Amino acid sequence: MQKKEHKISHIVPGSIAMELEIEPGDVLVSVNDTVIEDVFDYHYQLNEEYVTVVIRKPDGEEWEYEIEKEYDEDLGLEFENGLMDAYRSCSNHCIFCFIDQMPPGMRETLYFKDDDSRLSFLQGNYVTLTNMKDTDIERIITYKLAPINISVQTMNPKLRCEMLHNRFAGEALKKMRRLYEAGIEMNGQIVLCKGVNDKEELERSIRELTEYIPHMRSVSVVPAGLTKYRDGLYPLELFTKQEAIEVLRTVHGWQAFCMERFGTHFVHASDEWYLMAEQELPPEESYDGYLQLENGVGMLRLLIEEFEEAMRADEEQNADLYEIKETEKISIATGKLAAPLIERLAQQFMKRYPHKRIQVFPIRNEFFGEQITVAGLLTGQDLQKQLQNEDLGSRLLLPCSLLRSGEEVFLDDMTLQELKKALQVKIVIVNSNGQDLFDALLEQVTE
Numbered sequence: 001m002q003k004k005e006h007k008i009s010h011i012v013p014g015s016i017a018m019e020l021e022i023e024p025g026d027v028l029v030s031v032n033d034t035v036i037e038d039v040f041d042y043h044y045q046l047n048e049e050y051v052t053v054v055i056r057k058p059d060g061e062e063w064e065y066e067i068e069k070e071y072d073e074d075l076g077l078e079f080e081n082g083l084m085d086a087y088r089s090c091s092n093h094c095i096f097c098f099i100d101q102m103p104p105g106m107r108e109t110l111y112f113k114d115d116d117s118r119l120s121f122l123q124g125n126y127v128t129l130t131n132m133k134d135t136d137i138e139r140i141i142t143y144k145l146a147p148i149n150i151s152v153q154t155m156n157p158k159l160r161c162e163m164l165h166n167r168f169a170g171e172a173l174k175k176m177r178r179l180y181e182a183g184i185e186m187n188g189q190i191v192l193c194k195g196v197n198d199k200e201e202l203e204r205s206i207r208e209l210t211e212y213i214p215h216m217r218s219v220s221v222v223p224a225g226l227t228k229y230r231d232g233l234y235p236l237e238l239f240t241k242q243e244a245i246e247v248l249r250t251v252h253g254w255q256a257f258c259m260e261r262f263g264t265h266f267v268h269a270s271d272e273w274y275l276m277a278e279q280e281l282p283p284e285e286s287y288d289g290y291l292q293l294e295n296g297v298g299m300l301r302l303l304i305e306e307f308e309e310a311m312r313a314d315e316e317q318n319a320d321l322y323e324i325k326e327t328e329k330i331s332i333a334t335g336k337l338a339a340p341l342i343e344r345l346a347q348q349f350m351k352r353y354p355h356k357r358i359q360v361f362p363i364r365n366e367f368f369g370e371q372i373t374v375a376g377l378l379t380g381q382d383l384q385k386q387l388q389n390e391d392l393g394s395r396l397l398l399p400c401s402l403l404r405s406g407e408e409v410f411l412d413d414m415t416l417q418e419l420k421k422a423l424q425v426k427i428v429i430v431n432s433n434g435q436d437l438f439d440a441l442l443e444q445v446t447e
């Protein structure tokens with residue numbers, strides 16, 4: 001077997017590794033005499049009170065450390081490759097794949113199609129199970145890795161092969177049974193494609209997925225995102241308002257059934273369905289603790305709850321209204337989907353703080369096409385184009401989902417600094433949290 005070694009990039013200050021004078025550039029050779037295949041192996045081997053670690057120094061000398069520590073204490077090593085292995089790409093060609101619908105010329109990493117169960121565990125990514133061997137499933141079970149988030153799409157094996165363009169995709173569904181039998185926690189996702197896996201197929205999928213309760217904790221139903229770059233791809237269409245109402249009827253019917261039978265709502269429609277159907281978002285209780293927020297399920301309900309809670313807390317603490325300060329004009333830019341809701345919250349806010357003049361700009365997504373309405377897929381150039389002739393007031397608030405995680409860069413590589421310069425306004429990035437939105441609106445600008 002080829003020896004896998006992992007180059008250390010950083011040592012956490014104050015950690016065991018620092019105490020042992022392990023340094024960036026050193027190489028991890030083994031832990032407990034075991035060659036480490038990936039980050040799962042590493043964490044599994046470390047979960048001991050005594051560990052033996054072999055490190056190779058740049059001059060080729062190997063040092064063995066016998067370490068006594070707390071059972072789950074980390075060593076403080078960080079590696080050049082966070083996964084400690086190559087990222088697994090997918091073996092599918094899904095008819096709705098967003099990556100196939102991206103314009104050319106974007107950063108190369110954005111075109112990478114991952115389908116890696118380790119990312120499901122580490123970052124919440126969804127996997128199709130199509131490129132997992134039985135040994136991978138057994139490793140998840142042995143290491144008790146959970147939750148595993150699964151892109152189900154349909155429980156009809158033949159249809160799944162067609163949707164994923166992979167003749168093994170139907171067979172791969174059986175792996176869910178093995179995970180279920182081993183008690184591994186899962187979440188499922190159904191990307192709904194009009195005329196493909198909706199209607200009776202959706203009913204069938206939800207019905208068959210209920211067999212995996214309680215280990216399958218939730219299933220989300222999300223509409224396929226369609227950009228303007230679909231030439232030569234499977235002809236998918238947007239759902240109409242009436243069709244969104246029907247999807248919600250199906251989901252709500254199953255929620256009532258699951259609630260009565262299993263005490264959980266189990267299946268959830270993403271926020272987009274409610275906005276498309278022009279229906280009120282469901283109450284907080286029906287989200288079962290927001291298990292699929294990252295899939296846009298309950299995100300808007302949570303935002304409303306947090307924002308209103310922040311308003312109430314502020315009213316209690318400051319029963320008398322703030323002395324009216326100088327009027328401040330603030331702008332918020334967001335996707336067309338959430339804009340009406342943000343506008344509603346802004347109106348609520350202005351009733352209590354009349355010295356704040358808030359304007360909400362729903363930004364059209366010209367980059368990917370106007371059918372894409374979520375904030376997270378807006379680009380710097382669309383913001384610049386649509387806001388440059390507006391009087392934005394003293395501050396422009398933008399949701400953090402517009403920026404690449406941990407960077408001040410938009411999806412199209414425009415930097416926050418470049419946008420600031422182009423719009424000549426102070427930009428405030430707001431976390432997707434109602435309290436943060438409230439605080440950002442309230443804050444007085446002194447400069």
Ligand code: SF4
Pocket residue numbers: 090091092093094096097098099113114115128
């Ligand atoms: S699994 Fe399907 S949707 Fe996901 S990246 Fe691969 S082809 Fe695209």
